[in-house]
Amino acid sequence: MIRRRLTGYALVLPGAAWLVVLFLIPMYLMWRLSLNSGAVESGFHFNWEWANYKEAFTLYQEQFFRSFYYAGIATVVALVIAYPLAYGIIFYGGRYKTILLLLVLAPFLTTYLIRTLAWETILSDQSPAVHLLSAVGLAPGGHVLGTAGAVIAGITYNFLPFMVLPLFASLETIDKRYLEAARDLYASPRSAFWRVTVPLSTPGIVAGALLTFIPAVGDYINANFLGGPNNRMIGNVVQGLYLTERNYPMAAALSFILMVVITVAVAIYIRVAGSRALMGDDLSELG
Amino acid sequence: MSVNGETALTVNRMPRAGARSPAKAIAWLRRNAIRIYVGVAIAYLLLPIAVIVLFSFNEPTGRYNLVWSGFSFDAWIHAFSVQVLTEALVNSVKLAALSAVVATALGTAMAMALVRHRFLGRRLANLLVILPMTSPEIVVGSALLSFFLIVGIPLGFETLILAHIMFSIGFSTVVVRSRLVNFDRSLEDAAADLGAGPIATFRLVTLPLIAPAIGGSLFLCFVLSLDDFVVSNFNAGTTLTFPLYVFGASQRGIPVQVNVIATMLFAGTLLIGLVAALIARRRGRTRFVAEDPEA
């Protein structure tokens, strides 16, 4: 028994050490850095400078709320697009199921940046797509690029697989006999769908929403290429502060706030969504 | 909506020549709505890819590959003629291969420990695996940069390897664990009963059985690393990877070769995915390798 336990430690240790040194300690150091004062030329020093947090939040709360807003809409839109897609493939895909899923995931095997740049081309002002959107009144001002709509559309597209995969996985495991039973009990197809299929796929919906929302909040590629100066997200700000302005304490503070807010939001969400089987044994294990 | 697993997605019930009444057309549309939707959605998903592939055959008049100006195989013939781009690509592939192998080794070990062994701090280890995956990349990237700056490790290829392995471990652990959880332990017990030691049991029984998951993990980690921009942008210093090159080039005009290489990467990874799917199907499993709800 002791030997088994030692084997357990031996197996877990290298990976855990890697994560402690390169994730936990960096997080801790970033938090410390966020309480530094000073400037890059004169040097930084640690002195519990909590004012950084206040200043960061006052200066950039707009980008902060915008990020959550954009990510929230994108998550909902992604769910609306992905659910019927996954449903259709699972229940109507027949022997083409695997091929269809592969087709759905294939676009995400190209480089993220290049995909986004392709959207920039598709949505540029003189393109047929934008003329079409203008004609039906979906492009006020005659352009799509440089608007919130473009950024949200980009995020939705780029994080769609994170929505499709969990939905696909949970729809696939639904026992078809439940649906047959519903029909035998004279449930209409519609009510069978809403009262059997959807509830049974809740874990997929919850997981998909999380996996889409979290990266979406921190994303800045879409805002960078598809948005304008009024669509910048918190990721753009953190990046600029770290890499260009080198205001490390302020940047660290923002990054840390983002981490905390997301963790709390996720915690509340999981509570409310109340899904036992959400992510396998991962979270229930954490008791 | 009827549940009919046998029906292929192909729209197979075209209205007959005689049935032209609008009511029948509407009925037909209703019946096939979901199929049509799947088709349209896939077209939407593939649209940017089509644009990327199309522009890999463009013949730009100047240095900007922005508008279509003629068909040419030029960039395909000289795919690797842009020196800095090729170097960045080589960096990326090296980085992805190395971090996939190391992360999968570490992740597999962790998955084994978490599924098979009860030990103090097991739940903490679980949390440690999940946290990096549920943190936005910008947070991971900036925390790592803070770490490297404060400790004084110069940014470059080495810091990229450290970072990429770090964010891949969790995905690897989750993929391998999902296989181990559904694993028939009696096979191992049988091997042990037949006198095989723990190492022999692992090599002869466990490893072959979790091989698909290890393959899936290698593939997933490779793709994650190859595609990573955010964490790399923070921690690369002056080293260029393929996505970093593309970002820089997007500001000054992207050479057509970028589209060519993107198309190659796309086709290559798709091929690997197809082969994996075929192998999985032959083994009686139709699930896609990376299809893990936690991934």
Add this chain to the structure above:
Amino acid sequence: MRVNRPSVGKRRQGAPRKIGTAVAALLVLCVAVSACGSSGISGGETAESSTAKATGKASGSLTISNWPYYISPKTIPGFEKATGIKTTYLEDYNSNEEFYGKLQPLLANGESGGRSLFAGPSPYIVERMIRQGYAQKLEKNAIKTVVENASPDITNPAYDPGNKYSYPWMSGLMGIAVRTDLAPDIKSACDLFNPKYKGKVELFTEMRQTLGVIMKCMGVDFSKPITEEDWMAAVNKVKQAKEDGQLRKFAGNDWTNELLRGDVVASTGAAGDTYQLEQENPNVKWVMPEQGCIIFTNAMTIPVGAPNATAAYAFMNYVYEPKHAAQIVEYTHYLSPVAGVQQVIAKTDPELAENELVFPSKKSIAKCSPEPQLSGEMEQKVTAAWNAVING
């Protein structure tokens, strides 16, 4: 999620204590790590600069950083052929601050990221590098061609008296780039703020150049010291335009994409760049703002930790040969700091030699001013306000 609330949910015997121990152990580890060093994070104190030593005949390899399309495609092959030095020419400048931000942590450790020469920094960055000890002194003996051929107009600049650390790479005129087919009536930088072009205008991220052009159109007198109020008025004008949705983007080198596609009809832009864009689309034209332009300079400097400074010197000498400088001018249409270039070009391309945008006469740039500089507290204040606009 019970992760964050260990006290809620099913309580397991002893678990909190174990977690507590683990967390404590971790904290000890963290403190140990953070105590062992706090290097790299800041520029540190002003340092004494070293001199880049020239040693014998130039050979080996050389890496240079510069702005994109700021050189002739013939220059590097020509240089490699003449000297046998294997040269990597990186076009990795997108903005002064971004490049400096990327390199600063390295420079603070006495490294240059493998680069032997920066050809892209603006004067204020050169000044900053000198102050921080990131720029090396030049050995005048090793750059005799440079000293000999440098045009007297550009030597001994205020940012580097006596050219101890730097010589100009090239200069340029910052004005407006216009799609004449889409916005024929833009004549001054203030026309960029015309509501008619809402969402169709771009500004360059370089603060001193962009605000300079805007202050000119706002009627600021550049012959007197520019006040903080002048700067802030220009920042606020940009801020207002941003909030009104007038601006499509704050752009680095990527300003060209939108202009070529027609997503943007006008932008602040340099004459040389715009000339090159005109080759792609003849509707793109550079406009000298009615109230005058800003003349900017980028300087060559050898960073601390530069490998093979001898090769960097050889390159400086090479591009200060009038015939090689002429090659660059022919391709880029920027202003050369090398004397005698006009005469070389007059022989092969008399029309270009007469071009007022490439060899401006005193009269044609009478209203133009050098890139305005800032210092001290005013610099911090204006920079912070500008950053809040473009990064917010």
